[in-house]
Amino acid sequence: MAHYKGLLLQGGDSKREQFRRYLERSGVLDTLTKVLVALYEEPEKPNSALDFLKHHLGASAPENPEIEALRLEVAEMKEKYEAVLEENKNLKIKLAQYEQPQEEKHGE
Template sequence: MAHYKAADSKREQFRRYLEKSGVLDTLTKALLLTSKDVVLVALYEEPEKPNSALDFLKHHLGASAPENPEIEALRLEVAEMKEKYEAVLEENKKLKTKLAQYEPPQEEKRDE
């Protein structure tokens, strides 16, 4: 009976450890059910619990895998496109201001 309570106590400590570190929330949101179970067992069986259970999970679930070079290239392209977009918006604003100098005011257009 004492062995049963010790095991429950150990499980409860482990559950609180996972809750406190945010792991349970992350796992609940993730749809990695089979991988999650395996990683949780590995974390449970770790003799020395890591300081960050969340980092442990990310590492073992592959969330910290190196970036695909294609993804990095796309990120750079998006950043360049954003810069170009901002430049075009600024140019558009300047051209509208310049055009407004040469257009007659709205009231004069109606009188004609």
């Protein structure tokens, strides 16, 4: 953070003003202001203001359709994985039933 402050001070007011305009154009100032106002208006202040900011800034970002598609794919893969585990368990039980009589024959 000190590095950024140093950069802003080195370039004088013009760099600082350009950066401020950039933040304004990109909506950063508006978003930060809204989140800070929400924190200010909280009747019971959270233990961690930083966690509050992280939560509210993350929640305000629009959901990427790719992320949703990946979540669905992960959910499907988990279901398939559970089904394969169950099938594997059942096949091991069947295999054990067939292997036992053969072992008894070898012992005779």
